[in-house]
Amino acid sequence: MEKMRLFAVLLALVFVFAGCSQVKADKDTDTAIKIATLESNESGQALQLPQEAPGTLAITAEDTFFGEWQIAKEIAFAPASAYSIDDINSLIGKTLTFSEEKATCFGDMIDYINLTAVSPVYTKSVITKEDFEEANRVTFDKLGIDGDSVTQIEVSDVKGNGATIYIKDGDTLILSGGGVYLELCRVKPQSVIKAYKEVLLNNAEFFSTDSQKKVLFYDFLTDRKIYDTDFKAVNFTVLDMDGDNIPEVIIGLTVNDEPQFYEVLHYSNNTVYGYLLTNRVLGDLKNDGTFIFSGGAADTGVGKLKFDSDDFSIDILGYSKSSQGETDLTVSYFIANKTVEKEYFDVFLNKQTEKTSVTWHEFSQSNIEAELTE
Known part of the structure; x- marks a missing residue:
């Protein structure tokens, strides 16, 4: 046998x-x-990077957002959202991964979190408080962001799968999609x-x-x-x-x-x-x-x-x-x-x-x- x-x-x-x-x-x-x-x-070669546009920053393997993250809680809703309270509760505790080889997806539908972006491209940019609040209709105060700007990371692969995250601090990210903002805590x-x-x-x-x-x-x-x-x-x-x-x-x-x-x-x-x-x-x-x-x-x-x-x-x-x-x-x-x-x-x-x-x-x-x- x-x-x-x-x-x-x-x-x-x-x-x-x-x-x-x-x-x-x-x-x-x-x-x-x-x-x-x-x-x-x-594998082992440098990160695949997009052509840098004005306002974007270089990504390195040492960037603090690489690693595994756990959805800790919901912190804010936009005026319109694709997610219900039951949807949010089902997401709490799930783990997301961001690495050179792959990235967990998140977007307008709850099933997106089951998709994986392969060989993702990470685009880093700094968004001012004024521009963020005007575009998203959610305030920095609601998100617990101090300062006049926040670092945004756009993640995508060749199929268009990806996610949007914001760096709050070295151990905390904010995941955005479908009109909801979720706090991610680093899995240590x-x-x-x-x-x-x-x-x-x-x-x-x-x-x-x-x-x-x-x-x-x-x-x-x-x-x-x-x-x-x-x-x-x-x-x-x-x-x-x-x-x-x-x-x-x-x-x-x-x-x-x-x-x-x-x-x-x-x-x-x-x-x-x-x-x-x-x-x-x-x-x-x-x-x-x-x-x-x-x-x-x-x-x-x-x-x-x-x-x-x-x-x-x-x-x-x-x-x-x-x-x-x-x-x-x-x-x-x-x-x-x-x-x-x-x-x-x-x-x-x-x-x-x-x-x-x-x-x-x-x-x-x-x-x-x-x-x-x-």
């Missing part, structure tokens, strides 16, 4: 190499992978670390995306609902895998003392989510969050994980793909979704191999207490 499922995962990898479209993760066939298309820059790593610790010490449940239910960690290891086998947690590491300044926890799992799986814990919307990946999918994990995945000797690649609540995708940075002809096996090579010669791909793989690998810690209560410190 276990070998058949592993074969299905690896076969799925080979098929997704045939194109760089997005493939929905199929929970019925374990960890089949949704692949995120790379249509522009390779300390609270996330505490949530992970409670899960790993078996004091709190997490949501297993594979079994689609909340479960205690030790029950997850032994309930045989996935692969019909027991897992043993042997080591773990703490790492920001998706570049949102919020860490993930990756736990190495063995089956019959053989390393075979990883359980990746990710925090979103006040919930710890777990994703089960085979060691062929998540191999040689590096400190920058990149890793090697493989579907066979001639089918391999480098990627990063991207999360979307109870789903995930692999952002492919480069890969090789084999195809069997009548007599010969042909291998094609791609970097940033562009065809390259083998020698360029070899250099790409060598650079990946030379990166610093993560430090793994033995899975024990003392190490969990030591490494997951608030």
Whole structure:
């Protein structure tokens, strides 16, 4: 049973190499992978920026609005609004992400918050108090903004998905859309670390995306609902895998003392989510969050994980793909979704191999207490 499922995962990898479209993760066939298309820059390059217009400011990776944010409360309504009180109540507590790779959307319809802007463009500008109040018919006093101006961030991707936010201070944003203004509070790593610790010490449940239910960690290891086998947690590491300044926890799992799986814990919307990946999918994990995945000797690649609540995708940075002809096996090579010669791909793989690998810690209560410190 276990070998058949592993074969299905690896076969799925080979098929997704045939194109760089997005493939929905199929929970019925374990960890089949949704692949995120790379249509522009390779991850790790500079932010994609619009041409600066008069009044706009440059965006850098150190900007304070990057990270995860939680909707804390409603602070003001415009004279006309698309949102009801029930709508607002359903939004309180939800988590939004703003990073180089993705951004949570918000607009005139409540369902917009379920959309994600991919490779978003951030446009920063300073809006005077007079101009803001005239355009929005909401005062700075209602929003709790001191001073004569506010920094506005417009977020958008090539599909027009995005959001509008205003920077109140280093730990507070104002989200605007549909005639409502919501206060966002920064999700701090300390609270996330505490949530992970409670899960790993078996004091709190997490949501297993594979079994689609909340479960205690030790029950997850032994309930045989996935692969019909027991897992043993042997080591773990703490790492920001998706570049949102919020860490993930990756736990190495063995089956019959053989390393075979990883359980990746990710925090979103006040919930710890777990994703089960085979060691062929998540191999040689590096400190920058990149890793090697493989579907066979001639089918391999480098990627990063991207999360979307109870789903995930692999952002492919480069890969090789084999195809069997009548007599010969042909291998094609791609970097940033562009065809390259083998020698360029070899250099790409060598650079990946030379990166610093993560430090793994033995899975024990003392190490969990030591490494997951608030």
